[in-house]
Structure formats: structure tokens, C-alpha cells
Amino acid sequence: xxxxVVGSVAFDTVETPFGKADEALGGSATYFSTSASxxxxxxxxxxxxxxxxxxxxxxxxxxxxxxxxxxKVAGGKTFRWKGKYEYDLNQAHTLDTQLNVFSxxxxxxxxxxxxxxxxxxxxxxxxxxxxxxxxxxxxxLVACDTMNFWIEGKPExxxxxxxxxxxxxxxxxxxxxxxxxxxxxxxxxxxxxxxPKALIVKRGEYGSLMFIGNSVFSAPAYPLExxxxxxxxxxxxxGGFMGYLASTGDLGESGLRKAVIFGSVMASFNVxxxxxxxxxxxxxxxxxxxxxxxxxxxxxxxx
Amino acid sequence: xxxxVVGSVAFDTVETPFGKADEALGGSATYFSTSASxxxxxxxxxxxxxxxxxxxxxxxxxxxxxxxxxxKVAGGKTFRWKGKYEYDLNQAHTLDTQLNVFSxxxxxxxxxxxxxxxxxxxxxxxxxxxxxxxxxxxxxLVACDTMNFWIEGKPExxxxxxxxxxxxxxxxxxxxxxxxxxxxxxxxxxxxxxxPKALIVKRGEYGSLMFIGNSVFSAPAYPLExxxxxxxxxxxxxGGFMGYLASTGDLGESGLRKAVIFGSVMASFNVxxxxxxxxxxxxxxxxxxxxxxxxxxxxxxxx
Numbered sequence: 001x002x003x004x005v006v007g008s009v010a011f012d013t014v015e016t017p018f019g020k021a022d023e024a025l026g027g028s029a030t031y032f033s034t035s036a037s038x039x040x041x042x043x044x045x046x047x048x049x050x051x052x053x054x055x056x057x058x059x060x061x062x063x064x065x066x067x068x069x070x071x072k073v074a075g076g077k078t079f080r081w082k083g084k085y086e087y088d089l090n091q092a093h094t095l096d097t098q099l100n101v102f103s104x105x106x107x108x109x110x111x112x113x114x115x116x117x118x119x120x121x122x123x124x125x126x127x128x129x130x131x132x133x134x135x136x137x138x139x140x141l142v143a144c145d146t147m148n149f150w151i152e153g154k155p156e157x158x159x160x161x162x163x164x165x166x167x168x169x170x171x172x173x174x175x176x177x178x179x180x181x182x183x184x185x186x187x188x189x190x191x192x193x194x195x196p197k198a199l200i201v202k203r204g205e206y207g208s209l210m211f212i213g214n215s216v217f218s219a220p221a222y223p224l225e226x227x228x229x230x231x232x233x234x235x236x237x238x239g240g241f242m243g244y245l246a247s248t249g250d251l252g253e254s255g256l257r258k259a260v261i262f263g264s265v266m267a268s269f270n271v272x273x274x275x276x277x278x279x280x281x282x283x284x285x286x287x288x289x290x291x292x293x294x295x296x297x298x299x300x301x302x303x
Numbered sequence: 304x305x306x307x308v309v310g311s312v313a314f315d316t317v318e319t320p321f322g323k324a325d326e327a328l329g330g331s332a333t334y335f336s337t338s339a340s341x342x343x344x345x346x347x348x349x350x351x352x353x354x355x356x357x358x359x360x361x362x363x364x365x366x367x368x369x370x371x372x373x374x375k376v377a378g379g380k381t382f383r384w385k386g387k388y389e390y391d392l393n394q395a396h397t398l399d400t401q402l403n404v405f406s407x408x409x410x411x412x413x414x415x416x417x418x419x420x421x422x423x424x425x426x427x428x429x430x431x432x433x434x435x436x437x438x439x440x441x442x443x444l445v446a447c448d449t450m451n452f453w454i455e456g457k458p459e460x461x462x463x464x465x466x467x468x469x470x471x472x473x474x475x476x477x478x479x480x481x482x483x484x485x486x487x488x489x490x491x492x493x494x495x496x497x498x499p500k501a502l503i504v505k506r507g508e509y510g511s512l513m514f515i516g517n518s519v520f521s522a523p524a525y526p527l528e529x530x531x532x533x534x535x536x537x538x539x540x541x542g543g544f545m546g547y548l549a550s551t552g553d554l555g556e557s558g559l560r561k562a563v564i565f566g567s568v569m570a571s572f573n574v575x576x577x578x579x580x581x582x583x584x585x586x587x588x589x590x591x592x593x594x595x596x597x598x599x600x601x602x603x604x605x606x
Contacts, residue, residue: 218523221521297519300557
């Protein structure tokens with residue numbers, strides 16, 4: 001089944017200890033849809049400027065991604081982000097953000113979008129996330145991301161979103177900040193009380209935790225020798241997670257756990273290169289093989 | 304089979320966001336031997352001053368720990384450590400260290416110690432660790448810990464130790480510092496090249512990684528709602544790990560993986576209270592139940 005993603009398409013300029021990328025294709029919706037496209041059909045809703053090259057659009061289309069919801073604003077400039085990572089690759093340092101056409105982004109869904117059974121609200125203004133949710137008809141599963149900027153700036157709008165989504169996928173610092181407590185287990189309880197059925201906490205190179213009711217699932221990260229660029233890892237994770245769920249429709253806990261592992265797999269590939277260098281060139285065999293490696297990585301015998 | 308541990312017995316004064324402990328029983332050999340004693344007989348070699356109360360010695364004896372190697376220096380003062388943890392409980396801030404009798408610690412083994420099949424060299428001067436190793440006869444398995452102080456101050460002595468031990472158990476920052484590289488996977492390769500068969504990297508609330516040849520095992524930490532005091536977690540981990548191995552003699556990879564999980568179990572209990580408050584009051588049923596919880600926590604289906 002198909003997935004609707006609403007988020008950003010951007011040009012990223014990124015420096016890490018291992019190299020540099022200049023105005024490379026990025027953005028939450030780009031990483032998400034590329035990752036999810038290995039599993040399920042994806043419909044992308046985002047906005048770019050007239051400086052956005054047709055070849056990027058052709059590449060997304062080439063992956064089977066429906067780009068009818070990608071608005072191109074005549075005379076506008078595409079969203080740009082500039083960031084730097086030191087040796088601690090878990091921490092991005094933003095050097096510059098130019099919202100450009102993204103500052104007036106008004107996601108209007110067409111009929112094809114409105115019927116989407118799976119919806120991912122990438123990290124955008126929670127008021128826009130709400131606006132999207134009001135347009136979709138009867139989604140089977142809705143997941144969302146957010147960030148500290150909205151946690152601090154629009155906590156009430158964010159609470160409204162949490163009441164309407166099934167799954168929240170955020171990082172560790174965001175979970176602690178939203179809940180206002182240092183214990184991740186307590187923070188998860190606080191967030192789940194707001195409404196969502198599940199919370200997935202991303203912890204970078206340490207993997208992730210999924211909280212559902214009183215159950216916790218601890219998923220590993222794939223131990224890479226070299227991490228080239230962590231940009232987009234979270235959205236690649238969400239893409240693998242949602243993509244797998246939409247391909248099977250198994251929304252029970254065992255299905256969700258497998259989906260988390262596919263998320264971890266896709267994030268691990270993504271960080272191996274700048275931009276979509278690795279994420280866009282995978283084979284299903286490579287993806288399945290890494291899933292099996294994560295199974296071997298974590299196996300220990302029962303008592 | 305029995306385990307010999309050589310390390311410190313100390314009084315710790317610790318402050319965390321959750322409370323304070325004054326001159327409470329601590330030290331690497333204390334935590335290790337208490338933890339390991341649930342699985343196997345332990346022989347403790349350490350030094351204390353005449354200020355060390357007999358009731359502490361009686362308590363260790365009461366756990367079946369052989370304390371014939373616990374030297375009591377007449378007129379001397381016991382090693383004291385004072386530290387503080389902020390909300391980031393992964394990071395200890397040392398406020399004061401008084402080595403006292405520990406500064407002249409000269410571990411001399413008796414015949415019972417020399418025959419120990421399992422040996423754990425806790426975090427002490429690598430020259431002393433070497434001195435201990437020269438005294439033991441034909442150990443089946445030797446593991447060691449160390450810290451940044453020795454990595455920076457005595458790298459050559461440490462290298463000698465690494466050539467003679469089977470397993471190194473250190474934390475993430477120490478592994479990176481010893482190898483001089485930020486990639487943990489590369490750091491592990493560098494350390495294994497020095498001689499040991501396996502390296503276990505402790506990552507606090509994120510669990511641990513075990514490297515053996517080209518194989519990696521990712522073990523979870525138990526997600527606790529409240530962590531009261533992390534002091535001694537690493538030594539409790541090592542105690543559970545060595546204790547389990549000595550109880551089964553299974554030194555194959557599947558045995559080592561189970562041992563790592565028992566290490567994680569014992570560390571998770573230890574941080575639930577100050578000093579030995581929780582670690583010394585466990586039942587085997589509780590230990591086995593938490594092992595099974597870690598199994599459920601990490602389970603996901605194969606493809």
C-alpha cells in the first residue's frame with residue numbers, strides 16, 4: 001500500500017571529518033521517500049524553488065516516487081541547510097538555514113494523496129502537520145517526527161498532533177525535552193499518555209528503543225567502521241520503518257519490531273555516504289542481508 | 304570454578320541527582336566480587352586500612368567470598384573516592400581521591416590464589432596487574448579493566464598486559480582513547496591486534512559491544528525507570544560476566560554472549576541503589592528473570 005510523506009526537499013551543504021558536500025540533494029521528505037521506495041509506493045508532498053533541477057525530480061520519479069505533490073514555486077529558491085559535524089557524529093551543528101520557499105509551504109493534497117493509507121509527517125511546523133491530517137480521509141497508520149524548535153515554540157500544536165498520530169519517531173534529546181525529564185523510560189510514558197500507540201526513540205549509533213504500552217523493544221544500530229555523514233539518518237530510518245509496514249500491513253508488535261530493524265538497516269546505509277550517494281543505489285539483497293546481520297549481531301541463547 | 308579478583312576496596316562518597324551516600328562501601332574488587340559471588344566462588348585480593356570495619360569483612364565472607372587476600376594495614380587509612388553525577392549519569396565527576404593504603408598496594412598471592420582458573424584484574428596500575436599475572440600458575444581465562452589514567456600514563460605496561468590477557472573489558476571512551484581513533488569498530492580492531500581474544504566495550508545506558516575476531520555482539524542495557532547511582536556498574540558487569548563463565552566453563556562465543564548478558568543484568572541491578580544496596584540483596588530468581596527480560600527486550604523475527 002502507498003505512503004504519503006509531507007516534509008522538506010532541500011539543498012544541504014555538509015562538512016564532516018570525512019569530507020564535504022555542496023548543495024547536495026537533501027531534506028526530510030527526500031530521504032524518507034528514497035528509503036521507503038524500496039518497500040512500497042510513495043507519494044511526496046513538498047515545495048521547491050525554480051532553481052531545483054529537473055534531473056533531481058526525474059531521479060525521484062525513476063524510483064517510482066509520485067511527485068505530483070512536489071510544488072515548484074516560480075522565481076522562488078529551494079530550502080537550504082548548512083551544517084557541520086565534528087568527530088561526535090551524533091551532534092549536528094547548524095551553520096545556516098535559509099527557509100526560502102519552505103517558509104510559505106502550504107501542503108494542499110490532491111485526491112490521490114487524500115486516500116493514502118499510510119502517512120508520515122516529517123519534521124515540519126505542527127500546524128502544517130495538523131493541516132495535512134485534516135485533509136487525509138481514513139489513514140490506516142499515521143507517524144510523525146518533530147524537533148526541539150517545535151517542542152519549545154509550539155508545544156500546544158504538537159500536543160494536538162500527538163493525540164492524532166499512531167506512532168511518534170523522535171530522537172532521544174527530543175523525547176527528554178518534550179517530557180521534561182532525564183529518564184527516557186519516564187519520558188516515554190509521558191509521551192504515550194498524550195495519545196500515540198507507540199513511541200520510537202532514535203539514539204544514533206546506539207540504535208533505538210520502541211515503547212508500546214508496557215513493552216519495550218531495544219534495537220541495535222549496525223556497527224559501521226566509517227560513518228561518512230549522518231544527515232538524513234532519522235528520515236531514512238522512518239522510511240524503512242514505514243515502507244516495511246506499508247508493504248506487509250502487519251501492525252502487530254512483531255511486525256512493528258521488524259519494521260524498526262528495517263529502519264535501522266536503511267539508516268545504516270544512508271550514513272555511509274553524503275546525500276543519497278548510498279541510499280539511492282541499494283539492492284533488495286543488500287537490505288535483506290543487513291537485516292540478517294542485525295539478527296546475528298544481537299543473538300544470544302535463552303536460559 | 305573459582306575467580307581471583309585483584310582491585311580496590313574503598314569508601315565512596317557519592318552525590319547524584321537522586322541522593323547522597325557518605326563513606327559507603329565501594330571499590331572495584333568489592334563490586335566485582337559481590338556480583339560474581341551469585342555465580343561462582345570468588346577470592347578477593349585488595350588492601351584496606353585499620354579504619355575498615357569488621358562488619359564489612361563479615362558481610363563479604365557471608366557471601367562466600369574468600370577474603371584471606373584482603374590485607375589490613377595497621378595504622379593505615381582505607382582508599383577514599385568522592386564523586387558527583389549530574390543528570391547525565393554516564394559521566395562521573397571526581398571531586399577527591401585519597402589513595403591512602405592503596406598507594407603502596409603490593410598484591411602478594413597465597414597458594415590458593417595462584418591456582419585460580421579465572422582471574423580478573425580490576426582497574427589498578429598495569430605494573431601491578433603484571434605482577435599478579437606473573438604469580439598465577441595456569442589460568443584458564445584472564446580478563447582486565449583499565450582507565451584513561453593508565454592509558455595516558457603507562458601505555459607500555461598496558462600493552463604488556465594486553466598481550467597476556469584473554470579479554471579486555473573497558474568503556475567506550477577508553478577504547479577510543481587507547482586506539483586513538485573515533486570509530487569504535489576500528490578502535491576494537493586496533494586493540495585486538497595487541498593480543499586479547501575478545502574486547503568488551505561498555506556503553507553505560509546504551510549497553511555493550513563484544514568484539515571477537517570479525518564477529519560483533521551488541522548487548523542491550525536494561526531500560527530502568529530510575530538510575531540511582533552508576534558507581535560500580537562496570538565492575539558489577541565484569542562480575543556477572545566472569546561469574547557466569549566460571550560457573551559453566553563454556554568459553555565459546557555463545558557462552559561469552561550469555562555471559563555479557565549476565566554482566567548487563569548485574570550492572571542494571573547495581574545502579575538501582577547506592578553502594579551495594581541492591582547488588583547484595585538479589586535472588587537467583589530475580590537475576591534469571593531479568594536475563595529473560597533482556598531476551599524479550601531484544602527479540603525480533605528473522606526474515
